[in-house]
Amino acid sequence: FAESTDIVVIGSGGAGLSSAIMATEAGAKVIVLEKMAYFGGNSTRAEGGMNAAGTKQQIADGVTDDSPEIFYKDTMKGGHNLNNPALLRTLTENAAGAEEWLLSLGAKFCHRMGRGGGQSKARSHGPCDGSPVGIELMRVLGERAAKDKIDMRNLNQVTDIVMKDGKVAGVKVKTPEGMKTIDAKAVILAAGGFGANQAMVTKYRPELKGFSTTNHPGATGDGIVLAEKVGASLTDIEQIQIHPTVIKRNGALISESMRARGGFLLNKNGKRFTNELLTRDVVSANELKQPGGVAYLIVDNSIYKKNKMLRSYVSEKLMTRCDTIDDVAKLIKADPAVVKASFEQYWKAYDQKKDDLFGRPEMVIRMDQAPYYVAEVTPGIHHTMGGVTIDPKTEVISKATGKPIPGLFAAGEVTGGVHGGNRIGGNAVADIVTFGRIAGVNAAKYVGK
Ligand code: ADP
Numbered sequence: 001f002a003e004s005t006d007i008v009v010i011g012s013g014g015a016g017l018s019s020a021i022m023a024t025e026a027g028a029k030v031i032v033l034e035k036m037a038y039f040g041g042n043s044t045r046a047e048g049g050m051n052a053a054g055t056k057q058q059i060a061d062g063v064t065d066d067s068p069e070i071f072y073k074d075t076m077k078g079g080h081n082l083n084n085p086a087l088l089r090t091l092t093e094n095a096a097g098a099e100e101w102l103l104s105l106g107a108k109f110c111h112r113m114g115r116g117g118g119q120s121k122a123r124s125h126g127p128c129d130g131s132p133v134g135i136e137l138m139r140v141l142g143e144r145a146a147k148d149k150i151d152m153r154n155l156n157q158v159t160d161i162v163m164k165d166g167k168v169a170g171v172k173v174k175t176p177e178g179m180k181t182i183d184a185k186a187v188i189l190a191a192g193g194f195g196a197n198q199a200m201v202t203k204y205r206p207e208l209k210g211f212s213t214t215n216h217p218g219a220t221g222d223g224i225v226l227a228e229k230v231g232a233s234l235t236d237i238e239q240i241q242i243h244p245t246v247i248k249r250n251g252a253l254i255s256e257s258m259r260a261r262g263g264f265l266l267n268k269n270g271k272r273f274t275n276e277l278l279t280r281d282v283v284s285a286n287e288l289k290q291p292g293g294v295a296y297l298i299v300d301n302s303i304y305k306k307n308k309m310l311r312s313y314v315s316e317k318l319m320t321r322c323d324t325i326d327d328v329a330k331l332i333k334a335d336p337a338v339v340k341a342s343f344e345q346y347w348k349a350y351d352q353k354k355d356d357l358f359g360r361p362e363m364v365i366r367m368d369q370a371p372y373y374v375a376e377v378t379p380g381i382h383h384t385m386g387g388v389t390i391d392p393k394t395e396v397i398s399k400a401t402g403k404p405i406p407g408l409f410a411a412g413e414v415t416g417g418v419h420g421g422n423r424i425g426g427n428a429v430a431d432i433v434t435f436g437r438i439a440g441v442n443a444a445k446y447v448g449k
Contacts, residue, residue, distance in 0.1 A: 004183035005029045005151075006447040008171050009190055010158045010223065013041030014134075014432035015412025015439070016190035017141035018098075022440025023188070024148045027449040031182060032150060033173055035157035036218045039142065041192050042413065043432060045216060046134030047255035047309065049112055049124035050102075050433070051426035052095035057111035058123060066121035068092040075427060078118035078279045079385075079420025082236060087418045090392040091427070091434055098433040099125055105140040109133075114260040114364050116425040118279040124257070124426045130307035132255070133429055158222070161187055161230050161408065168230075168407030185447040186407040188439045189396065190432075193384035193413035194221025195240070201381060204238040212251040213381040214243060223414035227388045230408065233399035235416030236386035241423050244283040245297050246380030252318050253382070254297055254375050255309060256280070256425040262365035263299040264346055265377075268292055270334030272342050275358040281422040284379040294378045296332045301369040310373065319375040328372050343367065383423050387416040394439040409443045411435035 009020045012034035024030045034041075052058075053071035071092040076083050103109060110128035115121065126133040145152060153175070160172040162181065170183040194200045195215035202209050213219075224234065244265075245254040259265070259276045265283075267273050267290040274286040287295045299319075304310050313319040322328045325343055329336035349355035350363040388410045389397040395404035412432040419427060 002170070002181040002183045005031045006184065006449065007186045007188060007443050008033060008182055008184040009188045010171070010226070011041060011190035011192055012039040012152060013190060013192055013412060014043035014137055014141065014429060015436035016188070017145050018433050018436025019188045019190060019411055019440035019443065020150050021141065021144050021148060022437045023444040024150050026441060026444035028444040028447055030150055032152040033156040033158055033171070034152065034154045035222070037154055039152065039154060040138045042216050042219055044134045044138050045214065045253070046137065046429050047132040047253055048116060048257045049126035049133050049426045050099055050109070050429035051119070051123045051424070052099040052125060052430060053092060053121070053123050055096045055099055055111060055125065057125060061111045061113065063111070063122050066123055070121060071095070071123065074118055074120050075424055076420070078424040079422050082239070082420030084235070084417035086392050087390070090438070091418055091431060094434045095430040098430065098437060101437065102137065102140060102433065105144050107136055107140045109136070114257070114262070115277065115362060116256045116260045117277050117283060118424045124260070130309050132309055137429060158226060161226050163230055166406065168405070186409065186443040188443050189223050189227060189388065189408065189410035189414055190412050190436065191223025191226070191414050192219050193387065194224060195219045195381045195384055197221045201240060205240050208240060208381060211242065211379065211381050212246060212248055214246055214251050214253040215381065224387055227396060227410065230405060231398050231400055232405060232408070233389040233397045234386065235389040236420065237416060239385035239421050240381060241280055241383040241385060242284045242379040243280050243382035244287050244379050245375070245377040247318050247375065248378045251380055254313060254318065254377060258297060258299050258303070258310065261303050261307070262363060262367055263297055263303065264367065265295045265297055266332065266339065266342055267295055268332060268334060270329060270332060270338035270342055272345065272357060275355070275360040277360055277362065279422050280425065287379055294376055297375045297377050298328060299373050300365065300367045301371055302365050304373060313375065314373055319373040322372045322374055324370055325372070328374055331374055383428060384413060385416065385419040385421065385423055387414045389417065390415045393442045394435055395442070407446060409439040411439040
């Protein structure tokens with residue numbers, strides 16, 4: 001005796017819940033299955049923000065010259081032109097609508113000034129108090145899912161997608177009560193990436209052996225294996241992002257927004273070594289060339305005063321307070337004169353609006369307000385750009401036929417192609433909400449709702 005429903009959603013992160021809400025509100029009966037004890041996956045850990053171009057909030061802040069087209073070009077360039085053009089169009093044209101949808105669900109998001117790596121316009125959105133975006137995102141999605149009375153089950157790990165007559169017919173699930181089968185007309189795969197699966201990471205990228213990861217322990221790539229078992233094609237599976245500002249001892253992430261807001265990086269010798277606003281892959285590569293493969297991220301009190309996330313880094317001892325520039329030098333064990341000269345160079349760059357050393361395009365603040373806050377950082381595994389092949393309707397594509405596998409949809413980090421060879425910071429939240437919503441709508445249509 002099997003239970004039956006219209007749609008099973010595998011995974012309870014941002015992609016899973018966005019799709020579950022849209023499908024439910026279209027009239028479909030939905031069950032969300034989550035293997036971990038907690039809901040929210042990596043989405044809960046998203047720190048920086050959500051990129052969207054042409055939002056009302058951007059315009060109100062005076063950023064009137066951004067557009068989906070510029071967003072597209074920035075992302076394509078940042079992704080080394082490997083991004084799937086149709087998927088990227090879908091993202092860049094629908095992210096603003098996705099952000100407005102979150103506002104309508106009650107998200108306390110503001111537009112943020114300052115740009116992250118690879119962005120030519122300030123298009124990040126997130127909690128107005130600077131707290132991490134993922135927590136607020138999952139708060140509103142969780143509340144809406146509860147209001148919609150969506151059946152969400154934790155400790156339910158999908159082990160197989162069941163096919164019948166060439167179509168999706170349900171899933172097999174490992175539950176605390178034993179194995180179960182759930183009959184379903186459609187499945188939305190929203191099981192996230194594989195950044196926490198060392199074996200899978202090194203299978204595709206042997207040189208990443210031993211790197212720490214910022215991912216939650218459930219990011220093990222189950223979704224990719226599930227999809228492959230039913231014949232799905234994979235895209236860019238070897239494209240794995242390392243993020244340049246990770247704390248080695250525990251894999252904690254220091255958000256890219258710290259640099260976007262004006263922070264800079266020094267090496268062990270106390271010298272800047274890169275334009276800090278380059279894309280994550282390039283900053284990481286530049287960092288690995290420094291002594292010991294580490295860098296020191298430095299921010300000042302003007303950021304600290306306004307930013308809740310930074311205050312939590314300090315209270316969690318991820319960043320250390322230094323009352324003077326000499327204290328910064330002492331902490332990083334560099335020559336104080338060299339560190340002082342690095343600060344002065346940055347002040348000059350701010351004053352003349354031009355960074356002679358590395359061509360950093362925007363300084364935002366002068367970075368002269370003590371105390372300073374410093375973290376030793378190193379690159380860590382952050383995001384898996386590759387995954388299951390989808391079309392712009394989020395239908396999963398069969399490896400054998402090149403056509404959609406009937407009834408199988410996928411959204412979020414489990415998919416490949418949106419971000420190409422490098423994901424721009426702030427595009428993950430944009431991706432999961434935009435494509436999650438599309439998956440929900442299309443799966444509901446597919447089941448006749
Ligand atoms: P996205 O950002 O794409 O939404 P997340 O990492 O936030 O991805 O969420 C994916 C969720 O899917 C995680 O909570 C993860 O534990 C869950 N998950 C992964 N594999 C399975 C599985 N086999 N069965 C059920 N849930 C799974």
